Amino acid sequence: MTDPLRPTIPTDEQLVAYLDDQLDTEQRSHIDAALHDDPALSLRLQWLARSNLPFKDAYEELGKQAPTDRLQAMLDTLPSPARPALNRRWFLAAAAGLVVSSVVADRLFLGWQLSQKKSNWRGLVADYMSLYVPQTLEHLPGDEATQRAQLRTIDSRLGLNLAPAKLALPRLELKRAQILEYEGVPIAQITYLDPTHGPMALCVTRSNKGSRPFAHERRHDMNVVFWADTEHAWMLIGHNPVADLEDMAKVLRSRLSV
Incomplete structure (x- = not known):
């Protein structure tokens, strides 16, 4: 049973929207409080902020595999403008809907990197190493x-x-x-x-x-x-x-x- 007094953990999409300054004051305050209380969430936000993943390339690759007719029909039902601006928040939502709703954003992006361009294993390592400081290893x-x-x-x-x-x-x-x-x-x-x-x-x-x-x-x-x-x-x-x-x-x- 969910505890109604326990704050919900922000999703990756919400964290990306937070980084892109696309949240209202109440939503930002909720994430600020969660970051203050959860060091692991702060580390996750830092990873997303530092991530240098090829969002545009990944989107184009997924687009080649997408059921375009069905997607276009879905877009036609939306109020104008039908398609939001292509930013990180839009890509996270679109990619999750196109591939599988339970796949989180980092698994999608990193999985695409590793399976589509094997040389990008170096990118995975660099993302990980960018979080290291001397104190990580000293003891x-x-x-x-x-x-x-x-x-x-x-x-x-x-x-x-x-x-x-x-x-x-x-x-x-x-x-x-x-x-x-x-x-x-x-x-x-x-x-x-x-x-x-x-x-x-x-x-x-x-x-x-x-x-x-x-x-x-x-x-x-x-x-x-x-x-x-x-x-x-x-x-x-x-x-x-x-x-x-x-x-x-x-x-x-x-x-x-x-």
């Missing part, structure tokens, strides 16, 4: 026994043979190795703490696209160096200068390809 255990246990989990999921000695980098402290997963696709994240530049991560997932040389990009104001071997795609991401990241990537690639 994690750093003993070798813990690291080896964490690396065994990665090895079993991704067919690797990792060890702390192979992953050691000058000046950086290895803090954690863990498996993330989205839509059944495992992504390993090996996180370091750089005393100058803060959190940095080596990430890897399976890939069948063959070996590829080093390439660079920027995501969420972080530098990314990425490459691939015959079975895996790799990336280093952090606030370190790109030249430093590439030097570290060369060291890691030489060790991990053996």
